[in-house]
Amino acid sequence: MSAADLARLQFAATTGIHWLFVILTMGLVPLVAIMHTRAAFTRDPAKKAVRERMTRFWGQLYVINYAVGIVTGLVMEFQFGLSWSGLSKFAGNVFGAPLALETLIAFFAESTFLGMWIFGWGRMRRGVHVTLIWLVALTAYASGYWILIANGFMQHPVGYEVRDGAAYLTDFGALLTNSSALVALGHIALAALTTGGVFVAGVSAWHFLKGTEETELFRGSLRLGLWVSMLASFFVVIVGEMQRPVIERTQPMKHAVLENSGVAELQARLVKEHGPGDYVPWQDTLRISMDVMTIIGNTVSTITIVALVLLWKDRLIRWRWASWLLVATVPFPFIASAGGWVVREVGRQPWLVYGELTVEDALSQVxxxxxxxxxxxxxxxxxxxxxxxxxxxxxxxxxxxxATQLGATEPLPDDVPEGPGAGGADERQRVPAF
Incomplete structure (x- = not known):
């Protein structure tokens, strides 16, 4: 393999694996926030206890994924200097700021809010504690926005001018409103919610298959996961189609390959515009990835709609084949998401910054x-x-x-704030050992 092939393989593998953490993190945290909100403001003691256990159970799974996933994120940006110094030299003045903001949000703001939420059980007023998990969710999506702003510039460079072989930012507003980033953000957010919802529904269905005694807890989780995944999977297909006009306008070769039309004509045109070279991305890889994403998206949407109907009179729980189907569906959104990532990145080849910088020119002298x-x-x-x-x-x-350890240690007598809004005795239950 050539140096370029090895550098591409390294970045593709590490980014692809990291993305599997990210999509579950983004998909699971809003559901945990909804669970915690319902638990905090439920007056009935029995229901409150169940919903708090629900929050802590799913919150612990979220924290595990976040904690391990953030380790994979630490090395991502170092690869720009390690293998792609040409990209840093050309575009560093433009997307350096979005990458820095993404790092600040993900590794400082988001992790700080999450740490306060983890160690705030029984020690904070319920409104403050709930606000923290919503801030975690908000910063997770803000982090995704900034990374897509950087990636959007690579897909469709806007708001810049080239001086002495380097790009310089001239219109920050154009960079922030890049259509290649904004439409993709909507698509990714819905894909993440689909992933989180299917994950919650699948795990809940598994516990019913194993005869759980926590029927109220997992019935509520199952219902929430199905509603979120059904709505998100329906709209993710719609928003995905909204990207086609953007791709046709900004990356006509990718569009031509996906439509299997006009590829030769575009190749000839691009040779005239940019000089000799192969401007056709891997066609089979692109089309197969697109088909996988589309088929899985429609399949998940259909399954979740049917599963919601079967919730009536607990048919979904009583019919074991239906529960097993939900369990088997858990990997589907991850596979579809990986397919979408391949379409977005491979379809841009041979460009690293579309129309400005090729992969070969961006490669470090390693x-x-x-x-x-x-x-x-x-x-x-x-x-x-x-x-x-x-x-x-x-x-x-x-x-x-x-077995949940999140919020499982008894608080000290002076840990819980007193007075109106403190949550009373119900909130003096646990602080975390996790």
């Missing part, structure tokens, strides 16, 4: 042997982290609420 070693090490570490993450999630998901 030896093939060095890249082979770093590629092997990076992929091995990321695979190990992914295996660790899913082993932990599976273990704690199977154990159920009784």
């Amino acid at each position: 030896g093939t042997a060095s890249l082979a070693v770093s590629c092997t090490v990076f992929i091995a570490v990321f695979v190990a982290l992914a295996a660790t993450n899913w082993t932990l999630i599976t273990r704690f998901a199977r154990r159920g609420p009784d």
Whole structure:
């Protein structure tokens, strides 16, 4: 393999694995926030206890995914300097700020709010505690926005001018409203909610299959997961189609390959515009990835609609085949998301910054042997982290609420604030040992 192939493989593998953490994080945190809000403002003591256990159970799974996933995110931006110094030299003046903001939000604001939420059980007023998990959700999506602003510039560069071989920002507003970023953000947000909803519904269905005694807890989780995934999966298809005009306008070759029409004519036109070269991305890879994403999206949407209908009179719980179908559906959104990522990134080739900088020109002057070693090490570490993450999630998901450690330690007498709005005795139950 060439140096360019190794650098592309390394970045593709590490980014793809990292994305599997991100999409579950973005999809699960709004559901945990909804659960916590309902628990905090429920007056009935019995229902409140169930909803608090629900929040802590799903919150722990979220925290595991976030904690392991953030380790994979630490190395992503270092690869720009390691393997793609040409990209940093050309576009660093433009997307350096969005990447810095994404880092500040993800590694400082989001993690700070999450830490306060984790260690705030029984120690904070319920309104403040609930606000924290919503801030975690908000910063998660804000982080996604800024990374897509950077990626959107690579897909469709706007608001810049080139001086002495480097791009300089001239219109910050154009960068922030780049259609290639905004429409993609809507699509990704809905895909994440679909992933989170299907995950919650699938795990809940598994516990019913195993004869859980926490019927009220998992019935509520199942209902919430199905409603969220049904609505999100329906609209994710619609928003996905909204990207086609944007792609046709900004990346006509990608559109031509997906439509299987006019590829040769566009190749000839691009040769005239940019000089000799192969401007056709991997056609089979692009079309297969698109088909996988589309088929899975429609399948998940259909399954969740049917499952919601079967909730009536508990048919979904009583009919074991239906519950097993939900369990089997859990990996589908992850696969579809990976397919969408391939379409977005591979379809841009051979450009790293579309129309301005090719992959070959962006590659660092690093030896093939060095890249082979770093590629092997990076992929091995990321695979190990992914295996660790899913082993932990599976273990704690199977154990159920009784094994939840989030908020499981008794508070000290002076930990819980007194007075109106403090939540009373119901909120003096637990602070975390997790």
